[in-house]
Amino acid sequence: MKPFRMLGRSIRDAFKSVIRNFSLSLASISCITITLIIVAIAIIASFNVQNFTKEIERDMTIVVFLENDATEEDVESVKGKIEKINNVDNYKFQSKVDVKKQMQAESEVFNRVLDEWEDDESPLKDTFQVKVKEIENIGKTAKQIQSIEKVSVVRYGEGMVDKMVTAFASIEKVTYGIVIALVIVTVFLIINTIKLTISARKREISIMRLVGASNFTIKTPFIVEGMILGLFGSIVPIIISTYGYLAFYNHFDGYLFSELIQLIKPEPFIYTTSLIVLVIGILVGMIGSASAVKKYLKV
Amino acid sequence: MDLVRIKNVEKKYKNGVTAIYDLNLAIEKGAFVFVIGGSGSGKSTLIKMLYREEKPTKGQIIVGGLDVAKLKNRKVYKLRRKLGIVFQDYRLLPKQTVYENVAFALEVIGAKKDEIRVKVLKALEDVGLKHKLHEYPDHLSGGEQQRVAIARAIVNDPKLLLCDEPTGNLDPDMSMEIMKVLEDINEKRGTTIIMVTHDKDIVNKMKKQVITLKEGRLVNFKKKGTYNNEAI
Structure with a gap:
């Protein structure tokens, strides 16, 4: 050839x-x-x-604490509003009760202290753990969540992440x-x-x-x-x-x-x-x- | 049948010099043609246009059915495969033997090894160098080197052999040797030969067709011509 x-x-x-x-x-x-x-x-x-x-980026989470007196309806409404934000990828909800259980499981001291409170007088707060799609816009998303009614505090490790x-x-x-x-x-x-x-x-x-x-x-x-x-x-x-x-x-x-x-x-x-x-x-x-x-x- | 046809060809170089004015020529198959003329007559330009080293600025050149002026740079090889070209300075590869130099022309066009062997030996026999197969060009005389170059030019059985002052570097005896080889090729193989020269003796002795150029124009084209000093 x-x-x-x-x-x-x-x-x-x-x-x-x-x-x-x-x-x-x-x-x-x-x-x-x-x-x-x-x-x-x-x-x-x-x-x-x-x-x-x-x-x-995968580990980066916005933690949203609700007001102490948030009712179940409030939780539902906040949930709906978070879902509507574009940049939100997924979220996890932890109620006061879940948080309490988790903390009790983690430490003997917490277990004792927390046992003294009834559920309705607990100082703990309902929380959402929100993951975002675009990490660059995490600050903006946090602000949007902050402005929702009944949201008390939003945390995402601000300066360091940016x-x-x-x-x-x-x-x-x-x-x-x-x-x-x-x-x-x-x-x-x-x-x-x-x-x-x-x-x-x-x-x-x-x-x-x-x-x-x-x-x-x-x-x-x-x-x-x-x-x-x-x-x-x-x-x-x-x-x-x-x-x-x-x-x-x-x-x-x-x-x-x-x-x-x-x-x-x-x-x-x-x-x-x-x-x-x-x-x-x-x-x-x-x-x-x-x-x-x-x-x-x-x- | 005409092998080469040149119609209204003009060649003007980029520096403004016109080498050829309105040239018309037809060279028939099997002919042996000398192209003569003084320096600046355009004879080298003419032969360069035939193998497409130069392109005419006007007119048409047909070689073996190919329109040379229209040939694209990357298609030039199609023309070159129909031609054999011999130069004054032989242009052999110094690091390759006689056999390899001649075989080179067939290798680059993808011939088979057996075919190469047969054709190379035949070509070297035709130029009388079969006994120097494994010599290097440096160890050969000028006449022998030129014969190797001729063998390389004819190994592919071209229709047309172009020779640009092939005897320019050789003494009269060696020149005649080369002319005998070329005449043999012309007669035995039927190869058409166009040879540019300014060697009077050769032209006069050979009695072949002669094209005389002067300052870029055709002066005459004679069968069995001689070197006419007055015309130049």
Whole structure:
């Protein structure tokens, strides 16, 4: 089959060229290696930030305390009004009695103290635990709930939550920006290194054109060469990110600073990361060499 | 049947120089044609337009049924596969052997290995270099290198062989050797040959068709012509 024969020749030529221009190939590979290491770190960081932002968001709750004298009808009306707020995902109701039982179960002291009150003179309050859909708007939602009649106090860990949410959002943006910028820089580096290997083979390309090789045939070995460089360039970053993350994860027991910030479990996360790094490496090598060879195909 | 037809062709370079003015020509199949003229006569431009290194600014060039002027850059290979091209500076790959250099022309168009072997050996036999298969170009004389280049040009059995001053770098003896090889190819393979040269002796000895150009215009086109100094 002709296409397979041509592809076989392309791959053979690409390997020959990598070996023949060994020092230049090594330069390209080191370039790719260094940038891919940083890309891998950025990927791991951004996935983790995303992960624990989500975790924290999932735990984020607005606690709504009703007035002490709220009747069952009041509870129903508050419930209806909370349901109508757009940003509310779901809520849980705990009556005074439930709260009392829970507290009694938790501690012997509470058990004794609380036993002394009858249900109707209990100082405890009916509560709602509300979860929101969009964590960014949690403050607004809390205010809306506060304005409902018979609601006494609303709590959601105000300042700290707001700050954390905005911090995470900007960390995420910055890591994305870094990854994209690095990929672009690598593409340019590869374009330039492959241009060097190609200009050494200008003559060969012009002869290929003269004897009737199609542009596709001329390009393929260079593109395969770029892919090989990308492949070799991603080996070290994959090893470093895999073992580095494993060590990091084990060292901190899966948590960073506090139990609030949970790291992603290494498996299958490191495999996904490795695959992404590999694909970026190969694509970058391909794109770089394809655009480097373009200029020589106009004779 | 005409293999090459040139109609009202004009070539003006971007720097404003006009190399060819309103040229009309027809070259028939199997012919052996010399293109002669002084420097600036447009003979190199003419041959470059035939293999589409340059595009005419006006007019039509048909080579083997292909409209060369309209050919897109990425379709040029279709034309080149119908042609063999030989240059003054041989243009061989220095790191490849004689055999590999000739085989290269077939490899890049995806020929089978067996087919490549048969055709390469035949072409090298035709130019008389079958005994130097595994030599590198650097170890060959200029005449031998040019014969390798000719073998590479004919290995694909082209209808048309374009030669741009193929003897320009060679002494008279070697030049005649090359001319004998070309004449053989013209007669035995029936390949049409168009050769640009300014070597008087060769043109006069060979007695082939001669196209004379002067300052971008066709002066005359003679069967069995000679190199006429006054015309140039």
